[in-house]
Amino acid sequence: AQSVAQPEDQVNVAEGNPLTVKCTYSVSGNPYLFWYVQYPNRGLQFLLKYITGDNLVKGSYGFEAEFNKSQTSFHLKKPSALVSDSALYFCAVRPYNTDKLIFGTGTRLQVFP
């Protein structure tokens, strides 16, 4: 079955330190990959996506993600975390030539001052 896994329910990081939120996927063919962020009681905000080309994708608010085909991963990263980055992060994948997004279960990022 096609799926997305976010292995960590919560990630804690100190402000100013680098952060990584992990995502792995299992789909057939070449996937399209997305990251979204959700603040409490709000909708999802788009951060970045990988379609093709350079494996390192840069997005909003200083976030970036690296597509690794051999490890089937698309980890979200930021060099220096801010307290305001604290939120729920979702990875999503659209299998090639399908019109449905498959979402991971989300990772709560907590950045401490």
Add this chain to the structure above:
Amino acid sequence: DGGITQSPKYLFRKEGQNVTLSCEQNLNHDAMYWYRQDPGQGLRLIYYSQIVNDFQKGDIAEGYSVSREKKESFPLTVTSAQKNPTAFYLCASSIEGGETYTDTQYFGPGTRLTVL
């Protein structure tokens, strides 16, 4: 959230009642989607529509119904047949449906439905 509005923000329903959640977009997007969000389960697709007057069931369509009479509107009705309707409901849209699979979906602010 800009460009996609959902109303109401909070909705309370008695068991056995049907309720309709509104979703409107002014982005001129062709495709619209409804998702349900439960704690620890991510988002699950209820229905989607790639064009006016056409829609398809998602993964958890039972107990829900939709219509797409206008491009900018995609209301969701939660019927009394839905066994566990308490959840956060999110509407999304993307530029094109069909074969443009690289499109980004943009989300509304959500409606929190509680069954009393």
